[in-house]
Amino acid sequence: MNPLAYTSTELMTVAAARLLSSDDVCFVGIGLPSAACNLARLTSAPGITLIYESGTIATRPTVLPLSIGDGELCETALTTVSVPEIFRYWLQGGRITVGFLGAAQIDRFANLNTTVIGSYARPSVRLPGGGGAPEIATSCGQVFIVMPQTQRTFVERLDFVTTLGHGQGGGERARLGITTRGPTKLITDLCVMEPVDATLEMVVTQMHPGVTRQQVCDATGWPVVFAARVEQTAPPSALELDALRELHRRTAVARAAADIRAAAVVAQA
Amino acid sequence: MTHRVARFRQLSDAIAECVHDGDTVALEGFTHLIPFAAGHEIIRQRRVDLTLVRMTPDLIYDQMIGAGCAARLVFSWGGNPGVGSLHRLRDAVENDWPRPLALEEHSHAAMANAYEAGAANMPLAIFRGYQGAQLPSVNPNIRQIACPFTGELLAAIPAIRPDVTVVHAQQADAEGNVLIEGVLGVQKEAVLAAQRAIATVEEVVPAFERRHPNACILPHWTLSAVCVVPGGAFPSYTLGYYARNNAFYLEWDRISRDRHQFRRWLDEQVFAASPEVFAEHARRTA
Numbered sequence: 001m002n003p004l005a006y007t008s009t010e011l012m013t014v015a016a017a018r019l020l021s022s023d024d025v026c027f028v029g030i031g032l033p034s035a036a037c038n039l040a041r042l043t044s045a046p047g048i049t050l051i052y053e054s055g056t057i058a059t060r061p062t063v064l065p066l067s068i069g070d071g072e073l074c075e076t077a078l079t080t081v082s083v084p085e086i087f088r089y090w091l092q093g094g095r096i097t098v099g100f101l102g103a104a105q106i107d108r109f110a111n112l113n114t115t116v117i118g119s120y121a122r123p124s125v126r127l128p129g130g131g132g133a134p135e136i137a138t139s140c141g142q143v144f145i146v147m148p149q150t151q152r153t154f155v156e157r158l159d160f161v162t163t164l165g166h167g168q169g170g171g172e173r174a175r176l177g178i179t180t181r182g183p184t185k186l187i188t189d190l191c192v193m194e195p196v197d198a199t200l201e202m203v204v205t206q207m208h209p210g211v212t213r214q215q216v217c218d219a220t221g222w223p224v225v226f227a228a229r230v231e232q233t234a235p236p237s238a239l240e241l242d243a244l245r246e247l248h249r250r251t252a253v254a255r256a257a258a259d260i261r262a263a264a265v266v267a268q269a
Numbered sequence: 270m271t272h273r274v275a276r277f278r279q280l281s282d283a284i285a286e287c288v289h290d291g292d293t294v295a296l297e298g299f300t301h302l303i304p305f306a307a308g309h310e311i312i313r314q315r316r317v318d319l320t321l322v323r324m325t326p327d328l329i330y331d332q333m334i335g336a337g338c339a340a341r342l343v344f345s346w347g348g349n350p351g352v353g354s355l356h357r358l359r360d361a362v363e364n365d366w367p368r369p370l371a372l373e374e375h376s377h378a379a380m381a382n383a384y385e386a387g388a389a390n391m392p393l394a395i396f397r398g399y400q401g402a403q404l405p406s407v408n409p410n411i412r413q414i415a416c417p418f419t420g421e422l423l424a425a426i427p428a429i430r431p432d433v434t435v436v437h438a439q440q441a442d443a444e445g446n447v448l449i450e451g452v453l454g455v456q457k458e459a460v461l462a463a464q465r466a467i468a469t470v471e472e473v474v475p476a477f478e479r480r481h482p483n484a485c486i487l488p489h490w491t492l493s494a495v496c497v498v499p500g501g502a503f504p505s506y507t508l509g510y511y512a513r514n515n516a517f518y519l520e521w522d523r524i525s526r527d528r529h530q531f532r533r534w535l536d537e538q539v540f541a542a543s544p545e546v547f548a549e550h551a552r553r554t555a
Binding site: 030031053054055056065066067068069070071073074075080081082083084086087088091092111115120121122123124125126127128129130131132133134135138139160161162163164167172173176177178255258 | 299300301324325344345346347348350351354355358359362363374375376377378381382384385396397398399400401402403404407421422451452453454455457458485506508512513515516518
């Protein structure tokens with residue numbers, strides 16, 4: 001295999017990591033956001049401050065956590081504060097420059113649904129709910145969203161607005177008294193979308209290598225708008241791929257070792 | 270005031286005394302220090318009609334909901350962390366099994382503020398939140414309040430005041446003071462907000478070694494009972510004692526998917542068991 005061959009998930013993670021800088025203080029969600037933020041810390045943004053909602057500030061995990069409150073996050077943090085403190089002083093206090101989110105559904109204005117599919121009272125699928133997202137989206141300086149792009153997840157109309165993006169478009173955040181920028185980047189496995197004009201609709205500004213416009217349209221539940229000038233995403237460098245794969249390798253080794261110990265317990269249980 | 274030594278109790282006695290049918294109960298612990306042994310004891314004592322309060326219901330409330338203990342759930346994120354759905358919670362919400370479950374749903378920021386308001390003996394929590402979000406349209410306990418100084422509209426929700434809070438921690442000293450280290454979550458607030466509180470601990474020590482002056486310690490007189498239950502947070506973790514059992518969290522996805530499989534697990538691992546089994550789980554994971 002060509003050492004620089006890569007998967008679409010790897011490219012999505014690398015593209016997301018590149019958006020972060022050493023000056024950022026980042027509120028990190030579990031999953032793709034966590035992988036991207038830690039990759040940034042290991043490559044282009046060594047000075048970045050990562051904060052998880054379990055209260056760990058300036059954490060430097062050597063492996064990716066499975067949960068938001070893993071011991072690894074606490075043991076490698078500069079300090080760990082209580083959950084009321086993290087939400088009140090640090091998030092609501094305006095100390096966070098970037099919030100990094102994923103979701104089950106997104107619409108063209110980057111509003112997010114993580115609550116229900118179907119009606120709220122009688123959902124066909126009950127999703128986990130908002131967690132920290134509703135306030136992350138309004139209190140952080142700006143929000144990056146990372147999620148794979150499909151017809152099922154990029155929808156014309158959300159079943160439930162868990163978390164505000166740009167509402168119904170230009171000016172809605174300001175009308176609600178919100179002073180932060182909201183979603184400024186949406187990184188998918190096909191492209192990058194940004195709110196470039198006054199409507200604040202997310203439009204394609206960057207395409208990943210080898211992806212066609214038709215592929216993007218086919219994976220989106222609304223008529224996609226492409227910016228006048230669409231850039232091409234640079235493929236992952238050897239350095240980026242090595243750092244990401246090494247991070248995943250360390251994570252897999254650590255989990256396998258833990259699982260061997262744990263499996264003995266489960267077998268007993 | 271007379272000197273009071275916290276009551277060290279058997280877990281079964283503490284639950285029997287402090288947790289009653291119909292109570293509002295908070296078993297807290299944010300991923301870390303989740304009081305599973307206490308949850309199992311509540312199931313064994315067949316408590317019903319409880320209002321369960323927890324930011325992240327996690328496996329512990331999935332088990333209690335599936336066992337039929339709960340009439341109502343107050344929560345802010347109901348998934349199996351890093352794995353997926355809580356199937357017993359979903360079955361209750363989507364199919365009323367084993368009984369209907371009313372939901373009061375919030376965001377993390379809201380619940381953290383509401384616990385803090387409870388600890389501070391305030392009737393409500395005020396914060397900047399829920400802007401543009403749809404939850405206020407389905408949860409009448411989310412309202413707005415105008416700042417009397419600036420006019421800014423802020424979110425308001427009632428303080429959380431549990432009848433009883435249960436937490437797990439590393440150590441109690443001989444007096445029954447309880448030390449919590451690591452990810453602290455909302456445990457201190459949840460204990461101070463409650464009418465009654467139980468702490469389960471890994472061990473009792475004569476005195477805390479190397480106690481940091483800013484350590485998070487619950488004085489014994491804030492607790493109704495202290496119970497020594499080694500491994501009592503399994504399959505979550507206790508920093509300094511044992512790691513999170515991620516394999517069990519993955520295994521739970523399989524166990525909890527199917528009602529019969531879940532019932533069998535409940536019979537074998539809860540009804541036929543006792544708090545002592547947790548010590549063995551923890552020892553093997555450490």
